[in-house]
Amino acid sequence: MTSLFVLDIDGCITMPFQTPDWQALTRLRELNDLSRLRPEIPALSICSGRPQPYVEAVGQWLGMYKPLIFESGGGMFDPRDVSLHWPESLTPEREQIIQEIREWVAADIIATHEGAVSEFTKRTDVGIIHPHESAIIKMYEKVCARIAADYPDFEVHRTEISINIIMKGANKGSGLRWLSQLCDVPLSDIAYIGDSSGDIPALEIAGTGFTPANGIGTLKKMAGVHTTKGKATEGVIEAYHHIIERNKS
Numbered sequence: 001m002t003s004l005f006v007l008d009i010d011g012c013i014t015m016p017f018q019t020p021d022w023q024a025l026t027r028l029r030e031l032n033d034l035s036r037l038r039p040e041i042p043a044l045s046i047c048s049g050r051p052q053p054y055v056e057a058v059g060q061w062l063g064m065y066k067p068l069i070f071e072s073g074g075g076m077f078d079p080r081d082v083s084l085h086w087p088e089s090l091t092p093e094r095e096q097i098i099q100e101i102r103e104w105v106a107a108d109i110i111a112t113h114e115g116a117v118s119e120f121t122k123r124t125d126v127g128i129i130h131p132h133e134s135a136i137i138k139m140y141e142k143v144c145a146r147i148a149a150d151y152p153d154f155e156v157h158r159t160e161i162s163i164n165i166i167m168k169g170a171n172k173g174s175g176l177r178w179l180s181q182l183c184d185v186p187l188s189d190i191a192y193i194g195d196s197s198g199d200i201p202a203l204e205i206a207g208t209g210f211t212p213a214n215g216i217g218t219l220k221k222m223a224g225v226h227t228t229k230g231k232a233t234e235g236v237i238e239a240y241h242h243i244i245e246r247n248k249s
Contacts, residue, residue: 002042002208002243004066004183004190006176007236009048009058011195011214015232016161017131024233029062031240036065040247042191045069045183047175049157049164049198051121052077052084067182072157072166072198073175074124076182087178089169090124094153101151101165102126109139125166133160157198164198173201193239194219195232210239 007013013028014020028044035041044062047069048055055070056077067078076085102118105126110116113135119127128143130136140158147156147165155171157164172194180187192199192206195215203209203225210226211219212235220227226242228235 001040001247002189002191003039004045004179004185005042005240005243006045006047006069006179006190006192006202006206008172008192008194008196008199009046009050009055010159010161012193012212012232012236013046013058013062015214016159021233024237025061028233028237028240031237031244032063041244042247045179047073047172047179047192047202049125049127049159049162049166049172051119051127053121067179069172069175069179071122071124072164072170072172073178074122074166074170076175076178078182086124087167087170087174089167094167095123097151097153098124098126098167101147101154104146105143105165109143113139119162124170125164127165128163129161131161136161136163139163157196159196159198171201172199173205176202176205191239191243193236208243210235210242212236212239 010016032044035043043066044064045066046055049072052070055068059068067076069076116130140163144156147154153168154165155168187205188207190206191208192202193210195212209224212228212231214231228238230238
């Protein structure tokens, strides 16, 4: 039985730079509220590349009471005791390297691409946001080349509106394993939904995987990953109902 359903934010819970579908989010919250009372409804959690304040806020929208993963596995917020936790891989030496990468990104990427902004408040990764995918693609190529050449312990992922430079030991796969341990739920009993390349490590190990209709083609071709008919929030709700019905059987 699936007892935990983990959601990505951008492209799943909401669409970037668009007004959230508040009616759909209300339906999602109502189901999550019922998870406290009905065992066939799994509790919701988040595993996102977004920084902690944003992940915590979205978790509050949806009444989440399980630990939440932010920065793609680089940190965890636990609403049960309102605490923050960081992975053992985040050493002082790693933090120095992250700061070095952050300074390079600010000088050579952000400053040279109009409309690009840094994701503030991040600690374990370096994030870049831009509203246009064409600009993201150009920056992504340059970022990948530099990281591959000079920072072998880091990896780069992108969405339509973001680039994330993360520690190799702190991706969404490790984030999902962290949730599994904290919640005492085996990976086989965890479902995950994501829409971009950064979600691959989580989808590879989740017991059940989903991608919404707006997910990238690579995810739709992954073995065992179900593609929903609905996009973003509607796709998440569709997957949630699928899980609930399967749990009933």
